[in-house]
Amino acid sequence: MNTILHIIRKEFIQIFRNKTMLPIIFLLPVFQLLVLVYAATFEMKNIQMVVVDNDLSSKSRQLIGKFQGSPFFFIEQTTFSIKEAEAMLKSNEADFVLHIPSGFEKDLIKEKTGRLQLLINAINGTAAGLTNVYATAVIADYNQDIIVENIHLMPLSQQPQINIGYSFWYNSDLNYKIYMLPGILVILVTVIGMFLTAINLVREKEMGTIEQINVSPIKKYQFLIGKLFPFLCIALFELAFGLSIGKVLFNIPMLGSLPLLFLFAAVYLLVALGIGLFISTISSTQQQVMFLAFFFMIVFIMMSGIFTPTESMPDWAQQVNIINPFAYFMKVIRMILLKGSGFFDIWKSFVSLLIYAILMLSLAVWKYRKIA
């Protein structure tokens, strides 16, 4: 026990002595959290639109007014030439073109249908889909208006109607930030924990100082615990720090139990640090560690469901996620914070991660040889 304490003390001294790494460990993640949470949003506002109004009627002006009033659209320019509008799409000056053909009003009144053309820059398919949804909503709104206006012309026929009411639970104003913040926090905590552990051990190898430890009476497990514990503390500290920032600046809800969250985080970090350790035992240089860890991380992050729903992934990918520690924590941290899930809701993930942690750590201990 005493030996372990000494190793832990040594590690902490080393960490806090390195004046260039300290700000990187403690300040950079915070800065990232602040900046990136704002960036990760699909909320569309100010969609740059061009209006091509070839009808110039009161009806077309009314429709344009509807778009002007919508918070989602910003009319960049009005023109008569569809060519010019298309050129603007091409040069990225606009993302959306509303084309009102001549005769729009006449058709609308005579034939009861007016036709419009919407051109959407669809290189970003998701954004294009949303633009379409918003534009359709504005037009549907406009349709309601003209039905009411023309009610004297043609009384509404009595039709059976299904009313759809809806409500958004846990996040009624659809704030995307409170969903992204825990996700980004998971990445930052893992990067810090996993990389620091992995690099630390291999650095001793590269510098040759591992030899000295190898010839000392320190046992394998003592050494590894001594290596793991400081980084576990730092990572948990970062998590607490990040959560406080989230609470103060973004007012993220914390419905569930925080001790449960930290317990889960600790188990998760054991897996992450275990992977870090394992990578460092199979590498001989810091460069290798860096790239191996980096490879697994980026693959795991992308598959974890941070930006996209995991159930949309193909089945084999969902199977792969069983060994993806990110996926567990990504899901659980959001469940606990945003929905107040308790232990009985997450116990399966908890047990899986616990088994995973034990496997990973035993693997790392087994792989680590006390010979250079």
Next chain:
Amino acid sequence: MKLFISFVKKEFFHIFRDVKTLLILFGLPIALILIFGFVVTSEIRNAKIAVLDHSKDELTLEITNKILSSGYFILYENLDAENQIEEIFRKGEVREVIIFEPDFAANLIKNGVANIQIITDASDANTANLILSYTRAIIQDYSMSLNSTATKNIRVIPETRMVFNEELKGVYMFVPGTMALILMLVSAMMTSISIAREKEMGTMEVMLVSPLKPLQIILGKVTPYFVLSFINAITILLLGFFVFGMPVKGSLLLLMAENMLYILMALSMGILISTASPSQQVAMFISMFALLLPTILLSGFIFPIENMPLLLRAISHVMPARWFIIILKNIMIKGTGFMFVWKETLILISMTIVFIALSVKKFKVRLE
């Protein structure tokens, strides 16, 4: 010159000797492209829903079937009471609960109005919004089919054309994005680490006292990574084209030239990072934090820049990847020529110059 060539050779030996790193260098772009192509999608598929049917009549069954047969949703559970909703959401699987009021069919026929309540788990706001709009569309569609005989109301019908990408293929986003990300990481990270490594191991000193000029040392360090990155760029283009059908509508030559420019920019950035870092660890973390997440999030790769707050839009201007992605999309998808991308190209060139100038200023011929 001969000296220089042997130095470049030495660097290549260093790289090829480290098989693990090499494997990852070439494996990373392939893995990423495949993941983006086959795995990551923001489309809705198999979202789990629960149904709370107070009525259980013919119509509600029909609507439920219609929703389930759309391919977007699968039924997770049939609920019996309102108080189960909270519980099922907390388990984290179900994204949406659909509630039919009691006597649904009777109400619809007698009063002409029936009610459906949809509750979504909006902790994931984005997905909740999509799921709700899909469900509503399906129900509205059904509701319209009930009224097919009724007279139609006056209305405006929009015809939507998705320009540049009619099938809304994701490949148009992820190929340029992955390219910007990979080239940046491989070039900048590898260079910065490899120079920092020489410093840390003390071998930098040996090189500095050798007859090689500092410029030659830097160039020699950079050349192998330039070659590797370029191979990566070509791999991504080939994969994109043959596996996902990503076209190159514009000039291939221009595309290659822009790629080289971007790689050059990333390499000079790597050199700058290395001059500022005393050890590999510092170089790695700076590359990691300064490059990875910002390049993914602030470049327009996944999230559109126009939606970001003003400050972030300003920051995104200094992300080289942002300009490179615009260039790539213009050349590959829109097929525009140099006239449409000269501004972005100029920005990348000036960034390269600034990085090189700064590194030359910071490069120390002597070690402390």
